[in-house]
Amino acid sequence: MNMPALKYSQIHQGFYTFINEDVLPTCGIEVNVFWQAIERMIADYSNQTSEFINQEQNSQLAANTKIAPVIDRQQLIQAANSKWTSFFEAPCTGNGETETTSKAYLDKHFPLATGSHADVKNYVVYYHHLLAFFDDGSQSGLANPSEFVALCGHKCSPDSIVLQQTQTGLHLEMVFDRKGARGARDCAGIEDILVESNDCIVVDFNAVQIDGESKIQAYRNLQSFLRGDLKTVTIVNGQQTICRMNNDVTFTDVDGDDYCIENKSPIRIRCANQSLATEFMRDSKGALAPQVIIDAVVTSLMLRKAQGTNKQTSLLLERGGFTAKMMESINEMFEA
Structure with missing residues (x-):
């Protein structure tokens, strides 16, 4: 596998291309700035995990929360369309x-x-x-x-x-x-x-296989989900069926103007379990990067792009939670 090299790390080629071509251009972050920042963050996490993850915090979900695996496009669409x-x-x-x-x-x-x-x-x-x-x-x-x-x-x-x-x-x-x-x-x-309803949708990364191509597809699903254009195409007996996320609905208000109701629910993105590693990056010793950090950084970039259309978004973990220091480290990328 061809892995571009950073100062102290190596990167999965597909992940490198995806971030540079599909994610960073929408966020206004320079390529070198991003890769240097994530390299430092992974090194800091490896040296002092407690500063990034609060292990004592338990993220409780409401009983009516809809949980959809990010790798399953059909379930994501069903969750979005259940508003x-x-x-x-x-x-x-x-x-x-x-x-x-x-x-x-x-x-x-x-x-x-x-x-x-x-x-x-x-x-x-x-x-x-x-x-x-x-x-x-x-x-x-x-x-x-x-x-x-x-x-x-x-x-x-x-x-x-x-x-x-x-x-x-x-x-x-x-x-x-x-x-x-x-x-x-x-x-x-x-x-x-x-x-x-205003039920929260949890987009769950815990069920994603950790191989590179599966993970990249999961990120692409999340991008489309946040944009509202996620769809599936199935062919049964020669008949094509397209399943899409519902559009916003428009009525006529009491003054005769358009009355638009957005098809958007509160979204929480649950990053991968803290114990998992990913082949997306390796340090100078060949050790795999913590998947939770990769998820947090990449999804934060996507959420930054989506904030203009849905401000009810946040990150969470199945056990524990991200500390203020972790979120500050991510925000520093945007300000660099």
């Missing part, structure tokens, strides 16, 4: 949810000023307000009118309406179709209720 969940299919609502339960959910989170969503026969938008009409001809707005934020379709007969919880800022979309399987049975023609 919106049908109320009728969500695990938290149980099996066989009825119309009554869905209306109780609406009454709890988006109550009307008078009456219940269970008795609504039609929803219309009048100027900036959502109005619910009942069977006797009476009407009611929302108890908190500002919770109505957008719609799709005509105000007199919307295809969907979008509500936003005041406390969480999360959205709910009521989809109407009086000819649909569920909408035909619903008194208001509600076909579906889509609930937005």
Whole structure:
């Protein structure tokens, strides 16, 4: 294997090319500055691990966290596309949810000023307000009118309406179709209720094989995932199927302007186990570099590029955590 040489280290050729051609140009960091900095960081880590990793810290994940191996493109796409969940299919609502339960959910989170969503026969938008009409001809707005934020379709007969919880800022979309399987049975023609979540996605490097090509592919997957253009292509019986990350969704707000909801969730990138080494770099004695440092540096570079589109990103470890000194060392690369 041809490995370019640094002052004290050797580098995997594929990794060297990938970083120089695909990563550094997007970050504004000079090639020599980067390689000298990572060489020093690896040497410092080998000499004094405790200054980089806090072994006593335990990174706890919330129960609803979605974990996706970075090497598995399909799982990454599924995690990204689970930001919106049908109320009728969500695990938290149980099996066989009825119309009554869905209306109780609406009454709890988006109550009307008078009456219940269970008795609504039609929803219309009048100027900036959502109005619910009942069977006797009476009407009611929302108890908190500002919770109505957008719609799709005509105000007199919307295809969907979008509500936003005041406390969480999360959205709910009521989809109407009086000819649909569920909408035909619903008194208001509600076909579906889509609930937005803000569940964290953990992109996990722990399952990645440590050979060079697998690792580089994992980094490429992460790049595409952070850009939002990750996709898979499969061919079954001559038919091609493309699976993509969902785009942002756009509705019409109360003033007639576009109302865009981004398809982005909080992202945490879990670096490889501290005990693993990688063939990407070898020191002057031929010892393999710690994989956790390579992961931390490379993913930090990618996150730096992605910060403009999703600022809810961070690094973590399965056991322990990166110290402030470690993050300062990485930030010094950006400032050099």
